[in-house]
Amino acid sequence: MSTTSPIQCDVVLALVPTFVDDEVTESVGGTVRRHLMDCSACRNAVQEEQTLRQWFVAGPEVDVPTGFAAHVARRAFAGDVGREPVPAAAAPAPEPAAGRVLAFSRALVAVAAGGLVAITLVLAGSGNPEVADLDAGKGLQEALSELEQENQRLEQEREESVSLPVEGR
Amino acid sequence: MHKPSLETQDDSLLVQGTLDGDPLCFEVLVERYQRRLFGLVRHYTRSAVEVEDIVQDTFLKAFSRLETFQQSSAFYTWLYRIAVNTILDFMKRQGRSPIRAVEDPEAVGAPADETLERKSIRPDARLEQAEISEITRSVMDDLPEIFRTVLVMRELEQMRYQDIADVLQVSIGTVESRLFRARARFKKRLLQLHPEFAASQSNPSNEESTS
Numbered sequence: 001m002s003t004t005s006p007i008q009c010d011v012v013l014a015l016v017p018t019f020v021d022d023e024v025t026e027s028v029g030g031t032v033r034r035h036l037m038d039c040s041a042c043r044n045a046v047q048e049e050q051t052l053r054q055w056f057v058a059g060p061e062v063d064v065p066t067g068f069a070a071h072v073a074r075r076a077f078a079g080d081v082g083r084e085p086v087p088a089a090a091a092p093a094p095e096p097a098a099g100r101v102l103a104f105s106r107a108l109v110a111v112a113a114g115g116l117v118a119i120t121l122v123l124a125g126s127g128n129p130e131v132a133d134l135d136a137g138k139g140l141q142e143a144l145s146e147l148e149q150e151n152q153r154l155e156q157e158r159e160e161s162v163s164l165p166v167e168g169r
Numbered sequence: 170m171h172k173p174s175l176e177t178q179d180d181s182l183l184v185q186g187t188l189d190g191d192p193l194c195f196e197v198l199v200e201r202y203q204r205r206l207f208g209l210v211r212h213y214t215r216s217a218v219e220v221e222d223i224v225q226d227t228f229l230k231a232f233s234r235l236e237t238f239q240q241s242s243a244f245y246t247w248l249y250r251i252a253v254n255t256i257l258d259f260m261k262r263q264g265r266s267p268i269r270a271v272e273d274p275e276a277v278g279a280p281a282d283e284t285l286e287r288k289s290i291r292p293d294a295r296l297e298q299a300e301i302s303e304i305t306r307s308v309m310d311d312l313p314e315i316f317r318t319v320l321v322m323r324e325l326e327q328m329r330y331q332d333i334a335d336v337l338q339v340s341i342g343t344v345e346s347r348l349f350r351a352r353a354r355f356k357k358r359l360l361q362l363h364p365e366f367a368a369s370q371s372n373p374s375n376e377e378s379t380s
Contacts (some may be wrong), residue, residue: 017349021323023330045238051291056324057302062211062220072228073192082229082255121331 006024012042015103180244187363188235199228202245205250212306212321213256227252231265245334253336257314290359290366308359316351323348 018024019032036043065071069158175197183201186194206224214220225339229239231251233288292301309317319371322336333344360367 017352018345019329021348022332023345048289052352053324054292055290055301055305055308055355055359056320057298057305058208058301058325059211059215059306060299062207062217064203064207065221068203068225069196069222072199072225073196075225076195076229076232077190077192080232081231082226156245 007031007043009035009039012036012039013045016042016045016049020046020053170239176200181240184235184238184240184244187232191341194211195232198244203228205245206248209249209252209326210256212309212325215262215306217367219259223379225251232253244334246332249336250338253318257318260314289296290356293366304359304363308355308362311362312351312354316347317355319344319347320351320355 012032015028015032019029022029024032036046090109172193175186175193176195178186178194178201180198180201183194183198203224206227207220210220214223227248232246234251237350238244286288292304296304305364309320312320319333322333323330328336330344334341337344339347
């Protein structure tokens with residue numbers, strides 16, 4: 001404990017980080033230094049704070065690419081207002097429940113469509129009538145012939161009705 | 170105006186020249202601060218490509234907002250603030266180290282483990298600077314951004330409290346407070362990740378310290 005310094009240890013301990021950072025005023029710094037000469041506990045605290053600072057070592061520098069400034073200026077004057085960098089190795093976000101249901105539905109529809117195509121192909125090759133067998137012309141001829149016969153029958157009936165005498169005149 | 174003559178101009182004149190449509194003025198501004206921004210951003214990512222992207226994005230944002238720059242403040246402080254925000258946006262989008270509010274009691278509270286607090290931790294003398302740097306980065310990667318940013322500014326960029334306060338737009342008292350908590354969190358995490366560097370601090374004058 002300091003016996004001669006006019007400043008208390010708790011005050012000095014509170015000032016240690018800013019003192020080590022050299023962010024105290026000259027007069028406060030001088031007072032702390034005088035206290036430290038007499039107080040080993042506060043000196044330990046300062047030493048501890050300085051030890052922690054030894055860990056803060058910057059990593060290797062990154063070189064500025066040649067022509068970077070000219071490139072940026074060109075882009076800026078071309079109207080580029082900047083964008084967020086695309087995440088290079090970001091893991092895909094997990095699908096929400098609704099998304100999973102939608103994906104399942106799509107898969108189901110795809111499977112069903114595939115099944116329909118397969119069934120169609122199987123039926124096509126299973127002995128169904130060929131186009132040549134479907135003689136639409138033959139049916140039409142028969143129908144026309146029947147219609148013609150019906151017309152003739154009606155015409156004949158009309159003629160017969162005209163030639164009949166009117167009864168009761 | 171020719172580029173060599175622009176290189177000696179004040180920031181404010183270059184800003185005005187840029188606003189007047191002179192690309193060379195902006196190019197000189199970028200050249201003046203590009204190295205410092207590359208130096209800042211490298212503390213946040215190991216990828217040189219990402220560093221370049223973030224710095225470029227910072228300058229482009231600064232250009233697009235140049236009309237809002239108040240000439241009363243330093244251009245670099247303003248640019249630095251945009252850089253920090255761009256970095257934090259980038260980290261957030263990457264899902265790395267989510268930013269925690271300063272009100273978060275877990276984030277701002279003092280370390281609960283007093284045993285850890287009393288332990289001293291110093292880099293092994295056999296460690297190369299590059300190894301220490303790698304350990305430090307891994308610890309800082311685990312810190313909330315609010316603490317990491319203030320540590321980067323103070324410990325790695327050697328910025329004064331006032332400059333940090335200007336960039337973060339907080340008081341000097343807040344800077345001191347955040348630094349204190351950030352260092353405590355850093356030490357705690359360092360001890361958790363690398364207990365091999367811990368040494369029980371002999372504190373023979375513990376009784377003395379209460380005066």
